Amino acid sequence: MNPSPVLLRNYIAGEFVTTKTTFANISPVDGTLIGHVCEADADLVDRAVRAGKAAQQGPWGQYSAAQRAQLLHKIADGIERRFDEFVAAEVADTGRPVHQARTLDIARGVANFRTFAELINQAGNECFEMRAADGSDVFSFSVRKPHGVVAIISPWNLPMLLLTWKVAPAMACGNSVVIKPSEDTPSTATLLAEVMHEAGVPEGAFNLVHGFGPNSAGEYLTKHPDIDAITFTGESRTGATIMKVAAEGVRDVSFELGGKNAAVVFADCDFDAAVAGVIRSSFTNSGQVCLCSERVYVERPIFDRFVAALKQAAENLKIGYPDEDGVNMGSLISHKHRDKVMAYFDLARDEGAEVVTGGGIPNFGDERDRGAYVQPTIWTGLPDDARCVREEIFGPVCHIAPFDTEEEVIRRVNDSAYGLATAVWTRDLRRAHSITRKFHVGMVWVNTWFLRDLRTPFGGVRLSGIGREGGRHSLDFYSEITTICMHP
Numbered sequence: 001m002n003p004s005p006v007l008l009r010n011y012i013a014g015e016f017v018t019t020k021t022t023f024a025n026i027s028p029v030d031g032t033l034i035g036h037v038c039e040a041d042a043d044l045v046d047r048a049v050r051a052g053k054a055a056q057q058g059p060w061g062q063y064s065a066a067q068r069a070q071l072l073h074k075i076a077d078g079i080e081r082r083f084d085e086f087v088a089a090e091v092a093d094t095g096r097p098v099h100q101a102r103t104l105d106i107a108r109g110v111a112n113f114r115t116f117a118e119l120i121n122q123a124g125n126e127c128f129e130m131r132a133a134d135g136s137d138v139f140s141f142s143v144r145k146p147h148g149v150v151a152i153i154s155p156w157n158l159p160m161l162l163l164t165w166k167v168a169p170a171m172a173c174g175n176s177v178v179i180k181p182s183e184d185t186p187s188t189a190t191l192l193a194e195v196m197h198e199a200g201v202p203e204g205a206f207n208l209v210h211g212f213g214p215n216s217a218g219e220y221l222t223k224h225p226d227i228d229a230i231t232f233t234g235e236s237r238t239g240a241t242i243m244k245v246a247a248e249g250v251r252d253v254s255f256e257l258g259g260k261n262a263a264v265v266f267a268d269c270d271f272d273a274a275v276a277g278v279i280r281s282s283f284t285n286s287g288q289v290c291l292c293s294e295r296v297y298v299e300r301p302i303f304d305r306f307v308a309a310l311k312q313a314a315e316n317l318k319i320g321y322p323d324e325d326g327v328n329m330g331s332l333i334s335h336k337h338r339d340k341v342m343a344y345f346d347l348a349r350d351e352g353a354e355v356v357t358g359g360g361i362p363n364f365g366d367e368r369d370r371g372a373y374v375q376p377t378i379w380t381g382l383p384d385d386a387r388c389v390r391e392e393i394f395g396p397v398c399h400i401a402p403f404d405t406e407e408e409v410i411r412r413v414n415d416s417a418y419g420l421a422t423a424v425w426t427r428d429l430r431r432a433h434s435i436t437r438k439f440h441v442g443m444v445w446v447n448t449w450f451l452r453d454l455r456t457p458f459g460g461v462r463l464s465g466i467g468r469e470g471g472r473h474s475l476d477f478y479s480e481i482t483t484i485c486m487h488p
């Protein structure tokens with residue numbers, strides 16, 4: 001059962017701020033009240049942005065890259081010190097397995113701060129020499145400066161991982177940040193504010209406002225004229241709305257949006273590894289990862305065998321309480337999202353899908369029946385133009401289809417409005433080299449999935465987003481660069 005309901009506050013100019021208007025934070029495991037969240041109104045969001053702007057003229061604006069790196073390590077230390085609290089908070093908000101929260105979500109929170117502390121410490125800038133027409137030797141160099149105040153709108157699927165994936169480089173580059181976490185997952189963002197406070201982050205450098213999107217904190221923040229850049233992870237439709245708003249004042253945007261990612265399984269693959277890999281890429285976090293494979297293409301000679309093996313593996317997944325031994329899958333994030341996923345389960349039947357396994361709601365016979373659980377689900381038999389094969393569902397579900405040639409599967413994988421990630425399973429590395437560059441996506445994994453080197457560019461094409469974050473790509477997005485040309 002959850003501990004007594006807590007009050008989650010905003011954090012502005014170094015102070016925790018309560019508000020009269022609050023909204024409920026509900027457990028997706030059993031529907032109980034976790035706490036109340038203080039909703040920031042337009043005035044409070046304005047105060048947060050102004051605090052961020054003032055911080056640029058104060059001590060925070062004077063920090064050197066080395067000092068910012070040291071502070072980021074201190075923040076990472078603070079998260080590590082309160083690691084179990086972060087795990088408990090992330091699990092309470094999301095219903096995910098404790099094991100995942102420990103090894104992925106919170107561990108990546110620490111890694112994100114340490115990675116960008118090191119990167120900003122080592123980052124050099126460009127310098128070029130040329131001989132001018134007058135015979136002088138001229139050199140030109142670039143210097144990095146912060147944008148100023150960056151709005152960070154983070155999603156509910158990997159709350160701590162994705163929030164810190166943006167906060168760390170933004171602050172490493174000297175920006176002030178105003179974060180607006182999803183209303184479904186306010187807890188770890190609030191804990192992060194406490195860690196920032198304990199680490200002595202200069203007031204106004206880090207600010208937190210809670211609320212919703214339209215007509216709430218999200219909209220007030222992105223529309224604020226003193227926001228200099230916006231980074232957002234979430235649905236493509238929301239990204240397009242934010243992009244329109246960012247156009248006012250020509251603010252820079254970085255979007256990591258939706259996906260309808262494919263897994264491609266060739267007959268020569270390591271069969272057991274491919275089954276385990278597709279189980280991971282379709283059902284991790286109950287399918288609530290933008291990189292998950294909702295489309296699986298299997299070379300015809302192994303198609304029937306693969307479908308049978310994936311069905312067996314999906315039915316062996318343990319669905320349950322976050323802290324249950326060996327649990328593989330928790331609930332979805334909310335009843336509202338479960339309704340969306342269930343609507344696709346119904347649509348699939350209408351579109352003529354063969355339901356290989358799942359397609360419904362598990363019956364636990366206890367309080368979890370008041371949670372937001374669904375069964376891991378596998379379909380086959382749908383045409384490529386079925387809505388369930390084209391639209392992002394964002395649940396524990398995949399559609400499997402056979403293919404016969406490389407050219408065919410490349411065409412089918414690329415026949416999508418999205419372009420985020422593809423996973424390819426083959427032992428033939430000549431083939432891997434030749435086909436991976438032909439997928440119109442941001443990232444391709446070969447014989448693995450969601451294995452991340454944080455120095456690499458990360459992002460999508462088409463409806464999957466704009467820009468790349470990761471390594472120096474984050475430093476480029478979160479900095480303004482001035483080029484200086486020196487003539488003797």
Ligand SMILES: O=C(O)C(=O)/C=C/C=C/O
Binds near residue numbers: 157158162290291452
């Ligand atoms: O691993 C990352 O850095 C990342 O951005 C993951 C994104 C997943 C989105 O659902």
